[in-house]
Amino acid sequence: MPARPPGRRCAPHPRLRRLALRTTATLALLVLAASGVGHAMVDSAERGLERVDPFQGLPDGQRPDAGDGLTMLLIGTDSREDLSERERDTYHLGDVSCYCADTVMLLHLPASRDRLTVVSLPRDSYAELPAHEFAPTGGHHEPHADKLNAALSHGGPALMVSTVERLAGLRVDHYLELDFAGFVRAVDEVGGVPVCTTRPLRDEPAGLDLPAGAHTLDGAEALAYVRARHVDGTSDVGRMERQQEFLAAFLDRIASSGVLLNPARVTGAAEALLDSVRVDPDFDIAEMVELAEAMREISPSDAEFVSVPLAERERELPNGGTAVVWDAEPAERLFDALRKGQPIDPSRPVGDGSESDGQNGGTCG
Numbered sequence: 001m002p003a004r005p006p007g008r009r010c011a012p013h014p015r016l017r018r019l020a021l022r023t024t025a026t027l028a029l030l031v032l033a034a035s036g037v038g039h040a041m042v043d044s045a046e047r048g049l050e051r052v053d054p055f056q057g058l059p060d061g062q063r064p065d066a067g068d069g070l071t072m073l074l075i076g077t078d079s080r081e082d083l084s085e086r087e088r089d090t091y092h093l094g095d096v097s098c099y100c101a102d103t104v105m106l107l108h109l110p111a112s113r114d115r116l117t118v119v120s121l122p123r124d125s126y127a128e129l130p131a132h133e134f135a136p137t138g139g140h141h142e143p144h145a146d147k148l149n150a151a152l153s154h155g156g157p158a159l160m161v162s163t164v165e166r167l168a169g170l171r172v173d174h175y176l177e178l179d180f181a182g183f184v185r186a187v188d189e190v191g192g193v194p195v196c197t198t199r200p201l202r203d204e205p206a207g208l209d210l211p212a213g214a215h216t217l218d219g220a221e222a223l224a225y226v227r228a229r230h231v232d233g234t235s236d237v238g239r240m241e242r243q244q245e246f247l248a249a250f251l252d253r254i255a256s257s258g259v260l261l262n263p264a265r266v267t268g269a270a271e272a273l274l275d276s277v278r279v280d281p282d283f284d285i286a287e288m289v290e291l292a293e294a295m296r297e298i299s300p301s302d303a304e305f306v307s308v309p310l311a312e313r314e315r316e317l318p319n320g321g322t323a324v325v326w327d328a329e330p331a332e333r334l335f336d337a338l339r340k341g342q343p344i345d346p347s348r349p350v351g352d353g354s355e356s357d358g359q360n361g362g363t364c365g
Contacts, residue, residue, distance in 0.1 A: 067171055073176070103123065104120070113294040117306065117344065120306070124149070169336075176280075182276020186250075192218050244307075308326050311325050
């Protein structure tokens, strides 16, 4: 891993409105249209996208009413099916694969398309799973309490969507799922992603060992960075903060470096992502590009990353283990604003990663 270059200092990564989120808005547009690969890439991507119906079997009358704008559920899965034994060892993933949700985010755009909000949902959130057919065995499960990430392994995308909608009271319009292999390859294709840590970050189970300073992470290192849960006592909170920061840094890398001047890199990153992505049947490439074009006009002051606020850290579950519990009042305030297409009230903060020590990562100056 590259050593910290002389003269470069770390500054805490700006959160919320100071994040360079205009780059988030342009991801699909950049990948599909930049550097002269536009129409050919769109046609190829449309054919190559794997489809999954996350709304199958969900009675419309039992789902939240449509709110203002569009809400997308973004899932990073713990699937390792496309990884060799050597890759699993390199990435510190172990031998046991689980079709579980490793990362859960909601992306919301109001109908006016003048704001962007990305909400991180702790994967260990306490959730009441509705009755479902247990995917691994086909047996029937009655409603029961579990962690949010178990919804995907128990009942697939449909149970995941249903559980998130029940928790948030927010209707999901589109679904996008990305596995580990695509994430690693995409980071490598763009030549790595710069991060800066204000203190050492170490998590042996995840394979993370970063001294304080500036680094350019390759795919394997980036995976360890966003998966680590034991670098401090914040567990999922610090982990979500790193995920948000890394997403911003990854898209900044695409938008502000020589990547866009290198068609091979743009194409390689797009293919790596698209090969490992599953989306709902109605989310076509044309809509992705249309949304990206609209979001490109969003300024940093009108875009934010937030995390669901927590009230409890160790609620015991009936089947063993513990889960985190959302703080009901500020969480409802957050999702009510999204349902109505209203800005989040900055005078009444919800969750922004402030529960961590703020030293998980940062920008390098």
